[in-house]
Amino acid sequence: MSSHSLRQSVPALLVGTFALGLLLIVFSPYGLRETSLFIYFMTITLIATAISGYAVYRHQGMRRYIHLLISAGNLCFIAYLVVHRYYTTVPGDMMMFIQNFFYLIMALIVITQSIEIRTLKLRTFDVFALLSFLLIGALHIFFYSARGEQYVASLNGFEEQMVLVSLYMALGFLYLNRIVTSGQTFRVMLLIGILGFTTASIMNQLNGFAGVGHDLVHLLQVSSIFLISVSFLFDEAAEDVLAHDSVFDYVIYSSVVMLFMLASDRLLGTSVLDSMIANAVLLLLIRQFVVAKQNALISQRLHTVNTDLEVAVTTKAHELEIREQQYRSLFAYHAEPIFLFDLHGEVLSVNEAGSSVLGHDAEMLIGSNILDIIEQKDRAAYATVLHDLTTGRPETLEVDVMTDDGTKRVWQLMNIPMIIDGEVEGIYAIVKDVTQMIAQQEQILYQANHDSLTGLHNRYALQEQIERLIEDGRPFTLMFSDLDGFKEINDQFGHHMGDQLLQHIGKRLRSALLPNEYAGRLGGDEFIVVAEHGDDEILIERLRRLVYRPPYFMAGTLVEIHASIGIVRYPEHGSTLKHLLSNADLAMYKAKEKGRDETVLFAPELREDKEERKLLMEGLDTALEKGEISLYLQPQVDASTKAIIGAEALMRWKRDGKFIPPSEFIPIAEETGHIQDLGRWMIHETFQLMYAFEQGEIDLPKLSVNLSVRQLFDEHLIEYLTTLFDRFPIEPSRLNFELTETVAAHHSERVLNRILELKALGIKLSIDDFGTGYSSLAYLVRYPIDELKIPREFTMQLEENREYQTVTATIVAMARQLGMALVAEGVETEYQETFLRRIGCDSMQGYRYAKPMPLDEFVIFYMKQRQ
Template identity: 35%
Template sequence: MLPPEKPPPTDADDGFPLSSAILWRAYEQSHEAVLISDKENRIIAANAAFTRLTGYTAAEVIGQNPRILASGNAGPEFYNGMWESLSQYDAWEGEIWDRRKDGSIYPKWLCISVVRNASGLISNYVANFTDISASKQAADRLAQLAYHDVLTHLPNRLAFESQLAHALRVCEREGRQLALMLIDLDNFKNINDTLGHHTGDELLQQVARRLRESVRASDLVARLGGDEFVVVLPEIEGPQTAARVANKIQVAVAENYWVGEHLLYTTPSIGISLYPGDGTDPGILLRNADSAMYHAKNAGRNNHQFYASRMNEAAGERLQLENELRQAISSISPENCEFSLHLQPQIDTTTGRVVGLEALLRWTSPTYGMVSPMRFVAIAEETGLIQPLGDWVIWEACRITHQLRTHGIDDVRLAINISAQQLRHENLLLLIQGALACYDLKPQDIELEVTESTAMQNPEITLSILDQLSAMGIMLAIDDFGTGYSSLAYLKHLPINRLKLDRSFVTDIETDPNDAAICTATIALGHSLGLELVAEGVETEAQRAFLTHLGCDVLQGYLYSKPMPFDETLAYLKECRSASE
């Protein structure tokens, strides 16, 4: 390094002149790379930190122009701006990418100062710089976390909102149409609750990949949270384009998934809103797609629905009903309960005696009055409210059974419907044991009914739980049999005692040969497996006679009685007992 052109500076406090040796050590031992060039911008000195950072020794660069370090990433405009700043302000600093001796490029923060002599003419340029690779990586990681979903690496809600707003501005400027699809996975909550969050997370990652592969590179796929995804198609010819993509997504997502040792299935319910017809604001488009998605759920799931204005009304009503349901469940107490169990008798076809009662949940809302179970049970299952509500049903059913026993009715079993979430909840066995003990009941006093579709979800887990319930001595039944896709090979391994023939086959048994054939085959199948057959929905004498002829063991339906509250049920049972004596 050349000696200073001016006398060494003096420290004002100590009156202590800084020697050239001290300046040299500061220069050489600096952790920042320092490069000095002359007025012609030829390198005349470089410190040890420069060598460590670039790989070049001082001897290799002295006499060279600093451009030997350039990576080629910056264009003429960049360097023109740099020299303009040096000319005006004698200084420039900023980020620049350079190349090391080994050819690798890296980002650095560069500060250049102009040194002038006593005449004000440029004598040197002094540059000092540091490698900022680590800080840039950290910044890039923070940006990734801020705008991308950690699990799936798709854009998150924040990025989605920004990109959607930009896409809408482009559509407005260029007169294009846009489709927004809100996608919710069917049955995901059951998988997550049953197999754990790790399995659920892996499933979400696979779904994300399939969604990305189902659309164009220019389309936006994002995860809003949970099992909700969104797809934005910024350039479509019309609704038919969106429908075509939705069909493609349905097929892709519905294919089976291997997660560890588990073979899983899920399907998408898709709601679609269109710009500009269904809204020009991001929030409105998303809300309308959400309404359409719930319509897809109500239409049977695994389908797509386009938004229509009437859906907002239905969605608003559903939200209000959900809020009312939450309030009703949270406020359950002996003094205040909007729920009740109505009981429907089950009649033995041979003796005509009442051998069982099915407990059917009813809700009387202060706002809506009597709400159909078809409405509120579906909402409870979607929102997870079915768990606390189902727990109440078990306790209430046991209480009612105890009451029947106190009135001398000790030969009638009470059947309780169990949801998929309840069946796989870790506390189910303890809950049932506690309720039975509390009301001094035997396991044989109750029967648990599981729908065919529930039994077929995760068969290994279902079999394990049913085995434990059966070992307790509890009667088990498959409800709605014939509406699902049971494997007979699997069915014979379940520890069940009863098959309940779905009412849809009983309704037209007298006029529809197919229904008659299904009933005949099912009763024969059940008996061959040693099971008792129960037919639901029996409403006419002709249906009773037909089913009795086929050998059906137990009948249930309006022909005998509608579901009744406890007092009416008790009177009915006493009347039946008196008539048989």
């Protein structure tokens, strides 16, 4: 059975024990009653002794000693029962006396020790002593006067003191149970058990019970013994019910008290006066011990408090010293400058970071005023902060300061009031140098509003500025420009060269604009210029002259660039930014359709052109799949003999029964990237046609085809041509690729390498539209060019413009000197033919001889010419 379950069963056990004894007393036969009661009393007492012995085993220190006394008392009662049963020579009263002696010693230990939990006031003790003294004195007088010598003869010298100690113990327990909640059950059970045993013993001694009365006394004694023995189950040891553990002190004290009780009764006699004196001395002895224990306890506590106080003071002083060192370390070695000012800004202290950032010694700074290093524009604001800090609220302010070397810095001063006894006595200023942070913020703001490549306004900044003008209702002109041939420059030289060109254009734009004009880059090669005036013609002329027409010299190469510009005016051409940009885009594309370096002012009819352009862009997606693209050939003839010496392969697009001019769909194809697929288709058709001619014994000396910039710099071009030569084994020298002068004129290793690769395949090369692009002509010597083509623009001007005659004659002479063949395009009149033949150009192409024609018509035309 566990301690908890046994504790719950204690009341039932006690009641059952007493009830069983009563049943044995009342119902046992007279001849067996003595024996059965002896066995019953021995059994209960042995069980109680076993329980108290177990408590001795379970506890330590004072608790073990208390339960050892209980076990000793229990053994005394067992001895008493044996002596009384078998009439040995040992007097039974002696066993009872020893048992009472043990129980009362244990009672004195418990009561005096429990008082230490809450120190018993002497006034309370004196009241207990007085009441006990008067009660015992009255009882003594009553028995002495009532029974006289019979009373004296019945006393054995111990009973009166036993009653006195028992009463004192009862009153002490009542007081303790009122002020101390822990251990109440334990103390009450001890109190009831000891009082019960003591009372039963005294009454038996005084009255000399016999028979059933004597058995009932024994039953009360046994029940009391059992109650005392099981009390340990309710001892709350974890809560320190017994506060002190000096076993020796309590044993000596209790033994002296009990021995004094015996001696006083024997020495002083049993008279009333003697008994009162003995009782008084006993109470004084107990009181003196309590006082001594309290004084010792107070002294010990005082010593402990003094020791703890000394340790606390020492610890506190050490903590204060550590905190002071921490503060000094925080102040002195903080990475940020820290100043201590008075309320007028005079420096009282400064750390090393503060002196070094200003370039002064700390001694020099102390006594100076912080306002002296703050820029004049911020001094008034900071003086206001110093004044406002008297309210005790921290404030932060950014100020410009000047260091000793003349460097301007931006400081963020976190000003913290130094409060002593509720008054602001000074100001701590923690400095954070935010110069770099502000510069970074400005850089971030700049990057957020400017194009990283050109330094011009970006799309978002332009939108904000234009929308601000629209919101204010101020009229302005918006010019949308797109570079002509920029994609070819990227393809030919690489994107790094294109980026350099955009950077140079950005610089020229910034230098060419007036204060009421600003420019920005939308993306790619698209630029916008906004002018808050209506002189757009003057602005366009200025931009052409300063930005777009002058050549750019980059990486050792002269690059000519032009721009197509669309113009819109607010509010005439739109009321919103989206509407204006859309109309400017339409005007710009119309300018591109007109040719290079053109400017177009928006007109409403351009929207119809936009729809047509959109249809063309959508149609190009499926033109090859639907078979709408076809190959046309235009003969090239010898002007003298009219013999066909070659042909140029041309691309034609017939959509919904209507031919779309190349001048309309080729620029769109180049812009959208469809030119790559169309160009490959043209090359494939040319190879297939030449192979068919050779197999059909049609001896066409040369077939020319245009090679776009994208095709020229296609990394798979040579591999593709090699595949076609394997598939269609034609004579390479009969194939002629025409390159635009813009591509050929750029002196780049990339162009030279690709031309050499084409020449290595045996393909001949021509420069198409020679003289229309900007060139130093050095490429004619550097590159292995086979043929120059005089452009149609020159041929058409020969009859009316003598300057064109001179230029054309120069081109022919130069080609002859360099050993190059010549072909004149766009020959339509006899005069043009005669002039060209006279200056040495015999190969011609144009409507005077034949227009571009489908393949079957060309074959018939060629065969007739050969007959």
